[in-house]
Amino acid sequence: MAICFASVLLTNSSIWLVSSQLLLLLLALTVAATYVSLLNDWTDRADDARAGKANGLAHTSGGRVALLLGVCLLAGAGFGWYFWRISPVVTGLYLGTWVVFTAYSLPPVRLKGRALAGVLADAAGAHFFPQLTGVTLMAASLHQHLPLLWLGGVGVWALACGMRNIIWHQLSDATNDAEAGMNTFVTRFGASTVRRVVEWVVFPVEVAALLVLLSVSGRVAPLVGLVLYVGLTLIRYYRWKMTLTVVQPQFHSHVLLNEYYEVFLPLSLLLAAWWHQPADALVLLGFGVLFGPTLWRTVRLFGRAAWWLTGQRWPTG
Template identity: 35%
Template sequence: MNLLHILRRLRVHRTWTYKGPLLMAGPYCVLAKSGAPAATAFAAVLGAMLTIIGIAGLAYLINDLSDRESDRAARKPNCTEGSKPASVALAALVLMLAALLPWFTILPFGRLPAALLGLELALFVVYALPPFRLKERGFLGPMTDAGYAYVIPAMLASMTFARIGGLEPGEINLLLLALVAWQLPLGLRNIILHQLDDEGNDAISTTRTWVRDLGRTRAMTVTSHVLVPLEIGGFFFFCAAIFGVSPGVLLLYPAFLGLTVLVIRHSWRRALPATLQQASILYLSDYYDEWIPVILLVTLVAIDLHHLPLLILHLAVFRKNAVRTVIREFGIVTARVRGLS
């Protein structure tokens, strides 16, 4: 199996769709706060996007490499299945270069970014590979996943763009605190819901997870009664922290909730979500991924029209965004009206 085949089977599109847009929220906030030149900001965002692809791909590659036997037992797809060690090593090298190249060309590099990048890569290893394999060590698994998938990238991105915008370290402390308070429970919620979804496959492959150790019912109770309230509290803390820069993130959320209910009932013609997973996606994650980055970019364009290409870039490369959603739903409603006429 050659390099291109491995790269095609990596699940980077999942990060690009569901984490990439949200990861850019911190940088967009910092850009609006700092007033960085539009050309500099645009180039930095391109570099950040390449880094996202490289880091996400490397994480999936390491995870698949460590799970090859268990995935085979559960008959799950694995990008390294049937591949030669040389091909896997070459794929890792390509992804590492993609992750690090922007830091040596476009993005400012220093001790703190280097430390956070090193911690990020170290967490990939200790999460997936023996003898550490924190993935199978109780709650350390979800905590490590939330750390490398959400908290550290959010902090790294925001700190990097603060340096690009010429902000002093202390000027974004509140933003960083809010991001941690929000992203940590969000990351925990997502990995635990993933473990709940994958519980059957984990049982077949005898993979230990926190959900399997605790039990499905208790894991759901902890998620719904502890993690989701903490996530919502963290989200409103984030809204408060950036209110002076972009009040629209908070003020438009009730409108989003109302539109979501209308879409579910009248466009999709379905009942409102009955499960925690459905509700958390429709009422929370869709706003995070689709709406928040676009609202922040519109704010940035309102501050400086020269940032319009950045908004266009975001809408072009991230398929999950508010504009595409509105156009799609408008098309569905229009088609149904035409069908009734």
């Protein structure tokens, strides 16, 4: 959503004008995510059984799973048809998510068990194609053209961010994957090597692409949001003794930048939009309703940090 907001603001348009398209995009990606989850769990049954890992579809009949997948495919085809009427490019990018995740899970291709190919496939399906689908949908709906640097920056940033997220998942599930004999990126090259690759290659690329996007956007608000996020992160580290991590899951740790993407970036963009277009207050309200729990956690943390900075004790209970 944040990248969609930024794309609309790049055209100096009101986000409210495409609010219905944003909701439709959210539904379309939810259908795709449901399909991915069902297909992945169904094709993981044997591997999960070998690893002694619970699988929600382990005792579900093949007919029922086929019905659910069919419903998802039918709904996805409907969204694809609607997007085609707006722009064939949007449909192609939306279809990319379905195709790459099918190849990720389904034998005989099953890229999930092919080390780096699996990482790239998951990153493309979960981040690259959805982000570019949203960006191109906004541009086509507004009949505007976005700079190639913006489109390229979104693609690089999304792919790097997606790689970091799937590798985080593989690191947290490395024991189960090894017991199941899965040839993931982590089980093949080892946790320490993969962690260094993310810390010294993938994450710097992600940060560089993010800075390019912030520069191209030309907005001060996302930079202010970044400063506030960095301040809260420093308080986490120095005051609350939390470990700051790029990819390795740890106890009492904070994964860098994820909270900025989920809270600070979208809120700063919506506040900037509201400042210039009063109608965008409705989008801000809708965003708060849809993602309230995530936002509230950060608001509470901010309150706790502010309380500490004033020398007060944060109330309990």
